[in-house]
Amino acid sequence: MPRSPTPRRRATLASLAAELKVSRTTISNAYNRPDQLSPELRRRILAAAERMGYPGPDPVARSLRTRKAGAVGLMITESLNYWFSDPAALDFVAGLAESCEEAGQGLLLVSIGPNRSVEEGSGAVLAAGVDGFVVYSASDDDPYLAVVRQRQLPIVVVDQPKDLPGCSRVGIDDRGAMRGLAEYVLGLGHREIGLLTMRLGRDWPHPKPRPAVADPQRVESPHFHVQRERINGVCDAMAAAGLDPAALTVVESYDHLPTSGGAAAEVALAANPRITALMCTADVLALSAMDYLRAKGIYVPGQMTVTGFDGVREALQRGLTTVAQPSAEKGRRAGHLLHHPPGSGLPVIEVLDTEVVRGRTAGPPA
Amino acid sequence: MPRSPTPRRRATLASLAAELKVSRTTISNAYNRPDQLSPELRRRILAAAERMGYPGPDPVARSLRTRKAGAVGLMITESLNYWFSDPAALDFVAGLAESCEEAGQGLLLVSIGPNRSVEEGSGAVLAAGVDGFVVYSASDDDPYLAVVRQRQLPIVVVDQPKDLPGCSRVGIDDRGAMRGLAEYVLGLGHREIGLLTMRLGRDWPHPKPRPAVADPQRVESPHFHVQRERINGVCDAMAAAGLDPAALTVVESYDHLPTSGGAAAEVALAANPRITALMCTADVLALSAMDYLRAKGIYVPGQMTVTGFDGVREALQRGLTTVAQPSAEKGRRAGHLLHHPPGSGLPVIEVLDTEVVRGRTAGPPA
DNA sequence: GTGAAAGCGCTAACAC
DNA sequence: GTGTTAGCGCTTTCAC
Numbered sequence A, B: 001m002p003r004s005p006t007p008r009r010r011a012t013l014a015s016l017a018a019e020l021k022v023s024r025t026t027i028s029n030a031y032n033r034p035d036q037l038s039p040e041l042r043r044r045i046l047a048a049a050e051r052m053g054y055p056g057p058d059p060v061a062r063s064l065r066t067r068k069a070g071a072v073g074l075m076i077t078e079s080l081n082y083w084f085s086d087p088a089a090l091d092f093v094a095g096l097a098e099s100c101e102e103a104g105q106g107l108l109l110v111s112i113g114p115n116r117s118v119e120e121g122s123g124a125v126l127a128a129g130v131d132g133f134v135v136y137s138a139s140d141d142d143p144y145l146a147v148v149r150q151r152q153l154p155i156v157v158v159d160q161p162k163d164l165p166g167c168s169r170v171g172i173d174d175r176g177a178m179r180g181l182a183e184y185v186l187g188l189g190h191r192e193i194g195l196l197t198m199r200l201g202r203d204w205p206h207p208k209p210r211p212a213v214a215d216p217q218r219v220e221s222p223h224f225h226v227q228r229e230r231i232n233g234v235c236d237a238m239a240a241a242g243l244d245p246a247a248l249t250v251v252e253s254y255d256h257l258p259t260s261g262g263a264a265a266e267v268a269l270a271a272n273p274r275i276t277a278l279m280c281t282a283d284v285l286a287l288s289a290m291d292y293l294r295a296k297g298i299y300v301p302g303q304m305t306v307t308g309f310d311g312v313r314e315a316l317q318r319g320l321t322t323v324a325q326p327s328a329e330k331g332r333r334a335g336h337l338l339h340h341p342p343g344s345g346l347p348v349i350e351v352l353d354t355e356v357v358r359g360r361t362a363g364p365p366a
Numbered sequence C: 001g002t003g004a005a006a007g008c009g010c011t012a013a014c015a016c
Numbered sequence D: 001g002t003g004t005t006a007g008c009g010c011t012t013t014c015a016c
Helices: A013-020 A024-032 A039-053 A061-068 A080-085 A087-103 A116-128 A143-150 A174-188 A216-220 A225-240 A260-271 A281-294 A311-318 A327-339 B011-018 B024-032 B041-050 B059-066 B080-085 B087-100 B119-126 B143-150 B174-189 B216-220 B225-240 B260-269 B283-296 B315-319 B327-339
Strands: A071-077 A106-111 A133-134 A155-158 A167-174 A193-197 A251-254 A277-280 A306-308 A320-323 A349-352 A356-357 B073-074 B106-113 B133-136 B155-158 B168-172 B193-197 B250-251 B277-280 B306-307 B323-325 B349-352 B356-357
Touching: A013 A024, A013 A039, A013 A216, A013 A349, A024 A039, A024 B216, A024 B356, A061 B059, A061 B119, A071 A327, A080 A087, A087 A106, A087 A133, A087 A281, A087 A327, A087 B080, A087 B106, A106 A116, A106 B087, A116 A143, A116 B059, A133 A143, A143 B323, A155 A327, A167 A174, A174 A225, A174 A277, A174 A306, A174 A320, A174 A356, A193 A260, A193 A281, A216 A225, A251 A260, A260 A277, A260 A281, A277 A281, A281 A306, A281 A311, A281 A356, A327 A349, B011 B024, B011 B041, B011 B087, B024 B041, B073 B087, B073 B327, B080 B087, B087 B106, B087 B133, B087 B327, B106 B119, B119 B143, B133 B143, B133 B327, B155 B327, B168 B174, B168 B327, B174 B225, B174 B277, B174 B306, B174 B323, B174 B356, B193 B225, B193 B260, B193 B283, B216 B225, B250 B260, B260 B277, B260 B283, B277 B283, B283 B306, B283 B315, B315 B323, B327 B349
Parallel strands: A071 A106, A071 A133, A133 A155, A155 A167, A167 A349, A193 A251, A193 A277, A277 A306, B073 B106, B073 B133, B133 B155, B155 B168, B168 B349, B193 B250, B193 B277, B277 B306
Antiparallel strands: A106 B106, A320 A356, B323 B356
């Protein structure tokens, strides 16, 4: 079999046109507007393309001309480990990917781990050939936020930051949802509660990367308002029940490993041995805490109540008492907002529903 | 605070140059080669850019000029559900993403579910602004294979198809790995084995989308050779043990749901009640089969041996006897091959190591 | 149904 | 250090 002729210089639309002695428009039409030329001519063109090894119109050149990249970017400013170990984040990506697929668009993962310099990271954001960006759960002071905004492309924020001028957002009522769950836990009779949360800020005010008790001031630090809102939800419920929210033991986890929740639980229980309920701001933390408690021989819910947040599959399977939020739907909505921007041109805030799931991990205090 | 002036027409490098009465090269240099101009001038340029709302060099135009897109594409021709519910696939993506991040490149997910027409799908592949493609575990007759190849970009294949001319590949010795596991199972004394596998071809030769026994001819169908190789690995072990490989009950699962393995197990046990060991070509199938057996009151490994393949986290946690393969490393290698192509220009085949993990789910037959 | 001309926004040679 | 000149490969009026 003869090898197809591989010209030095790659074939372009223009070279094809020259070869066939037709105009470039005609070639372009053969690919983009089949109805604009005779089927016969089109066939001839496509055959010649094949013969000359012309791969079809260059997507980049087309993008430049049409001002459409055909893809949306997803900024990932946390470490990839974080992302790929949080089922809720993955569900979100799945939903977003689904929406992109439906719209025939690509999804460009722009990931900039903490090991990259801000310069490198900015380069990646600036280099992304996309028509818009999704920002997922970024801290208010994320240095890359300014960079995406600089691009002057449509942005859809998911969860946080809460107020990015001109940007649509999809999220949930974190505070209300957590309050609902806390009311349930308080209703069971718990008074000493440990609250296990993800990192509250990009910085880490302790010498070691281990979980640590967060003082009220740290809790009020504005950087990851989703975590703060969930904490506030618990405080709301406590205040409503006549309890002092200051009694809450908040433990913040530095990283996001499968064992982080357990480590945080240990710190919480050491800080306040009278705790009878561990409320976590993420299912992954709660599941890990449960593993830790089991290893310690502490029975759940008999000796310790544990709750989560997210409603990921594993949590529901294991009967975790938690708040279920529609992570995949968030992704779909975010994609939709980018692919079909609201006619008004005005930013939209979509708040999705959540549901308290009464599982088998919460009971009356021992 | 005054709003920044938002000109009708978006600022471009040229308009900035005109405004500042310098050449476009100088502006370009201010962004790309800071050492090529005086810091003072650069500062002035950047300030003017800020003032005029110039977002920096357009990535698409730059790509056209430099012939570099700064991203690699990942073709996803299975349904997204499939991808996001298989931890092994996710580990792979995580590894690939890691490698992209390291190289400062983007990762473009080009997903074309089974619900898209081939035309739509081809459009997506043809429209991807990337410097190369990763093809992950595609069937030999995947219609999009021809489309990616048409792009004439570097391609790295992961797992399958096995022979894509001119393309590097990273994979494992599926047959040998599975043979090793089967030898262990046979060594325990099992003689009647059920083999649960993913779909063997893109087509589905049965009326209903339920698991079904695959006849030898179907097993030999060439489309997903990874599955076939793993099956052959078991056959090898059986033949070496003096058993007739034809006695193997192969059940093929149509879809990839959390319950698929259980459904397949049911079909296998119905087809051959004497089965004492269920070997699965993926951990997700095995875990689901275990759930099914538990629900049926069949004790593992006392009454039934179950094995998997992949070595995903949940499987290891649950003590599944399986073959561990380095999924994330596959992703990293694939990315590396794309970002740092071998000097020779010749395609490379990388075969990574696997390991039989003797867990707690295999024992002597009852 | 087909073609000519204009230009998307940028960077790379090369000259000054 | 800075400017001039040429495109990268394509699509899009608009005229024929």
